[in-house]
Amino acid sequence: MKKGLLLVLLILFAVFATSCTKPKGYNYNFYDYMDTFISISLFAENDEQANQYKSDIENIYRKYHELSNNYAPLSVNSGYKENLFSINGRIQETIEIDRELFELLKRAEEIKELTNGYFDISIGKMVDIWKDVILNDVDHYMHNEIPEAVFSKILEDLEKIDVVEEPFVLTETDGKYYIRLTHEDVKLDLGALSKGYATQLVYDYLIEEGVEYFSITAGSSSISVAQNYNRNTRLYHVSLANPVAPTGVYGMIYVKNVAINTSGNFEQYALYQGLRYHHVISPKTKMPAHYYHTVTVIGSDAGLLDALSTALFSMPVAEFDSFLTSLQATSNLEVIRFNYDETVTSFLKDTVFEEYDR
Amino acid sequence: MMQASKQKKRDLILVGLLFILLGGAFLMFRLLAFRDDAALANIYYGTSSDPIVTIDFTKQKITRHHDQSLPDGISESYPIIDEEQRTITLLGDYTINGVRQIVVISYDYGRRSVQIIEEKSPNNICSREGESTGFPLICLPNRIRVEFVTDQGDFTV
Numbered sequence: 107m108k109k110g111l112l113l114v115l116l117i118l119f120a121v122f123a124t125s126c127t128k129p130k131g132y133n134y135n136f137y138d139y140m141d142t143f144i145s146i147s148l149f150a151e152n153d154e155q156a157n158q159y160k161s162d163i164e165n166i167y168r169k170y171h172e173l174s175n176n177y178a179p180l181s182v183n184s185g186y187k188e189n190l191f192s193i194n195g196r197i198q199e200t201i202e203i204d205r206e207l208f209e210l211l212k213r214a215e216e217i218k219e220l221t222n223g224y225f226d227i228s229i230g231k232m233v234d235i236w237k238d239v240i241l242n243d244v245d246h247y248m249h250n251e252i253p254e255a256v257f258s259k260i261l262e263d264l265e266k267i268d269v270v271e272e273p274f275v276l277t278e279t280d281g282k283y284y285i286r287l288t289h290e291d292v293k294l295d296l297g298a299l300s301k302g303y304a305t306q307l308v309y310d311y312l313i314e315e316g317v318e319y320f321s322i323t324a325g326s327s328s329i330s331v332a333q334n335y336n337r338n339t340r341l342y343h344v345s346l347a348n349p350v351a352p353t354g355v356y357g358m359i360y361v362k363n364v365a366i367n368t369s370g371n372f373e374q375y376a377l378y379q380g381l382r383y384h385h386v387i388s389p390k391t392k393m394p395a396h397y398y399h400t401v402t403v404i405g406s407d408a409g410l411l412d413a414l415s416t417a418l419f420s421m422p423v424a425e426f427d428s429f430l431t432s433l434q435a436t437s438n439l440e441v442i443r444f445n446y447d448e449t450v451t452s453f454l455k456d457t458v459f460e461e462y463d464r
Numbered sequence: 465m466m467q468a469s470k471q472k473k474r475d476l477i478l479v480g481l482l483f484i485l486l487g488g489a490f491l492m493f494r495l496l497a498f499r500d501d502a503a504l505a506n507i508y509y510g511t512s513s514d515p516i517v518t519i520d521f522t523k524q525k526i527t528r529h530h531d532q533s534l535p536d537g538i539s540e541s542y543p544i545i546d547e548e549q550r551t552i553t554l555l556g557d558y559t560i561n562g563v564r565q566i567v568v569i570s571y572d573y574g575r576r577s578v579q580i581i582e583e584k585s586p587n588n589i590c591s592r593e594g595e596s597t598g599f600p601l602i603c604l605p606n607r608i609r610v611e612f613v614t615d616q617g618d619f620t621v
Contacts, residue, residue, distance in 0.1 A: 133513040143602040143609060241587045248592050321618070326600060329619050343617035347599060355598060358617055368621040373593065402621060 129319070129335070132156040136164060139171035140301040142325035148312065149319040149335055159315065166307050173207040174300035176230065176293070190294050193285060194230070200277075200286045208283035211276055214299055217413045222429070224417035226389035228273030230293030235263050236394065237385050240376045247376040257378050264392045267291045298386075302367060302412025305330050309365070309408060326373070327415075330365040330408045347372070348464070349399035349444055356444065357461040364457075365408035369415035370400035370444075388420035395420040396446055404440040404457055414439075504613040505578050507543070507569060509533075509554055511607075517543055517552055521576040526552070538564070551581070556606025558585050567608045569601075578610050 129149040136144040146163060150156035172180055176190035188203050203211075214227045239247055239260060247256075273292040277284045287294075301324050309330045312320050319335035321342065333340040341362050345355040349372035359366070371394070375384040384394045401418045403411045418426055418441065426443075430453050433439055441453040452459055503522060506515035509532050518527045532542040532554055544553040549570075556567045568582035572595075579595040583603055590603040598620055601610040 135508075135511040135513060137511065137604055137607050141604070143600075143604060241589075243587065249594075323619060326602075327621055329621055334618070342619065345598065345617040345620040347620050355617075355620060366621055374589070 130156070131335070132160070134160045134163065136167060139164075139167040140174075140304065140324065141297075142301060143323075144325075145323045146308070147321050148317055150317070159312065159317070162311060163308050166311065167304050169206065170210070170300050170304035170307075173204065174210065174296040176295055176297075190296060193287065194293050197287050197290050197292070200284050203283050203285050205283050208276060208278070208285070210296065210300065210303055211274070211285065211294075213303065213409065214296065214413070215276070217299070217410065217417070221414065221417035223389055224420050225298070225413045226269065226273075227294050227296055227299065228270060228292045229387060229389050229392075230295035231267050231291060232264060232269075232387050232392050233295055233297075233385055234293070235260055235267075236383065236387055240374055240383065240385060248374060250377060252376045252378045252383065267392070269389050269392065298416040299409060299413045301325065302328055302365070303409035305412075306365065306408040324408075327368045327370070328366070328408065328412060331362060333362050346402060346442065346444075347400070350448055351464075354464075355462065356450065356464055357442070357459060359404070359442070359460075360458045361404065364404055364406060365411050366402065366404050367408065367411035367415045368400050368402040369419040372399060386416055386419045390420065395422075397421070397423055397426070398443050398445050399448075400444040402442045402444075404442075404454075405438055418443075503576055505571070506611050506613065507552060507554070508609050508611065509607060510557075516554070517545065519552075519571050519578065521573055524573045526571075554608050556583060556585075556603060556608055558583075558605040560584060565606070567603055567606050569610060578612075580610075 129151065131147065131149050134146045144167060148156070148159060150159060172184050172186055173189050176194060179191050180186055180189050186204050188201055188207070193201055193203070214225070217225045239252060239256060241248065268289065268291045270289040270292055272288055274288060274294070275286045305322055305324045305328060308322060312332070318333050320332045322330040329344065331342045334342045341360045344359050344361060344366060346357045346359065347368075347370070348354040348356040349370050369386055371382045371384040371386070375382040377383070381396050382394070386394060388395050398419060401415050403415045403418065405411050418430070421429060430439070430441055434453065434455070438455060440455055440457050442459060443451045445451060450461055505519040505521070507517040507519070509516055515529055516532055517529065520527065526545055526547060528543065528545060534542065534555060538555065542553065542555045546553070550572065552569045552571070554567050554569070556565050558565050565584040566582065567580060569578060570581045571578050575595070575597065577595045577597045578601065580591045580593065580601055580603060583591045583606055585603065585605045590601055593599070593601055596610070596612070598612050598614055600612065603609065
């Protein structure tokens with residue numbers, strides 16, 4: 107019996123020791139892609155495996171950063187044919203592009219159709235007009251009131267630019283991929299899609315590699331999570347920033363295996379007559395909308411969510427509600443909306459949302 | 465015979481107790497190891513995940529973990545911690561005429577907040593973000609960031 111007891115104790119010890127063994131955690135940070143700070147936490151068996159993950163992840167972000175960059179040419183040894191910077195401005199010219207950029211642009215077109223035109227990557231010139239004012243380094247309009255004369259000038263400049271119904275044409279011939287811009291007012295800007303699109307590719311890559319526990323934050327508005335190793339529930343606790351009291355939060359969601367994306371007006375904006383003017387521009391009005399302070403979208407495709415949160419942000423309430431109801435019938439999409447009147451509306455299915463007293 | 469049975473019973477009780485003890489210890493370990501942390505703010509430079517400085521709002525204490533790694537030719541050592549002015553100064557990566565620019569971070573124990581009060585970059589995004597008690601402050605071209613460890617959750621969107 108003494109031998110038996112010893113054996114039982116040894117088994118118990120082994121079980122206890124094994125249950126306490128923690129896979130090694132790794133954290134990788136990138137400053138150089140998508141004009142944002144990207145941070146990835148993951149668990150791996152060993153350093154070699156983790157380094158391989160890091161290298162593959164960085165390659166994905168680097169690729170889509172290069173291809174979707176619309177303010178700098180391709181780097182000398184990029185190996186790619188064109189990027190948005192080299193495409194923009196070449197009107198009616200048929201330009202050969204890489205398959206990856208072709209697929210990204212095709213996805214943008216699909217989402218434009220899905221959102222009835224509320225997501226439109228061709229309005230870069232309008233976005234630039236607003237950004238130039240909001241980020242003005244001389245007069246410092248950010249978070250401050252724009253003078254009436256400046257506001258009038260914005261409207262005047264916007265008046266001169268058309269929103270083009272078919273801004274570009276994509277074609278595929280003999281395994282080669284082409285784009286043609288159709289109008290001089292078209293400037294492609296993938297800022298509301300490429301980051302999420304690349305993040306989803308990273309997410310899919312890690313899942314394919316069998317990584318169960320990881321999180322990806324791409325900027326302050328976009329998060330993709332698998333399972334949380336550090337909690338028994340495997341859930342991540344994600345706070346929702348209060349857009350009218352930027353140092354606080356208005357609620358918490360509990361999630362795993364999802365992407366989350368927020369579009370909001372609370373980080374970079376200027377004021378005019380008390381309303382916030384930000385750089386999420388409605389293709390319908392050429393103006394920033396004032397229906398909501400933030401729109402947070404939860405789902406399974408970070409690229410789609412990136413674009414959808416942008417599109418939903420510009421939709422009037424009735425259109426938003428009906429669009430979302432129809433979309434929710436066929437997808438797992440969920441939304442939490444912080445309205446302009448500071449009320450909160452949620453369209454949830456499985457996600458637990460705890461709203462705080464404010 | 466009777467003694468053997470008594471011995472067996474004692475062994476069973478012992479095994480049961482050990483089971484409870486080990487189970488309890490394991491539960492305590494899980495609970496203590498992974499509970500939410502107290503409110504801290506960590507300051508990082510570059511792609512490193514090791515903080516250079518930690519601000520502990522609860523203990524009202526600044527911990528300097530290590531010097532900022534800088535190339536030869538820069539004589540001053542960073543970070544510069546001024547506990548009187550409640551500021552922490554690091555050297556950013558953004559250069560003007562080849563000279564790297566400083567990033568000055570202020571902290572407030574009472575408000576449990578951090579703010580970038582001085583930095584040079586094309587749009588001064590991070591110094592315009594204002595005071596934060598939870599939202600990370602990222603100075604992209606300077607490659608300096610402040611991240612909070614709070615009970616508000618793992619991330620904020």
